[in-house]
Amino acid sequence: MSFKVRRSEAFKKNFKVLTKKDEPLKNRLRKKMEQILEHPENHDMKTGNLRGIYGVHVNPYVILYRIVGDVVEFVLVDHHDNIYK
DSSP states (O other): OOOEEEEOHHHHHHHHHHHTTOHHHHHHHHHHHHHHHHOGGGSEEOOGGGTTOEEEEETTEEEEEEEETTEEEEEEEEEHHHHTO
């Protein structure tokens, strides 16, 4: 199945800030996003306050996303400590 991509404003903002001066991180995050789009259901679904959202680690960062029909919406990317406060 081919998924469409949507990025939240929070995701866009944090992605830009985190990767502004870190090209290797940008490449790692983009590669992981491509892997997510290939098989989005194969990752860990979160519980508690993040119920219904999937999370993938790109140490020390986490990409949060959800699947809505045929759309993968990237919700947030941030440092692990900030995600799980």
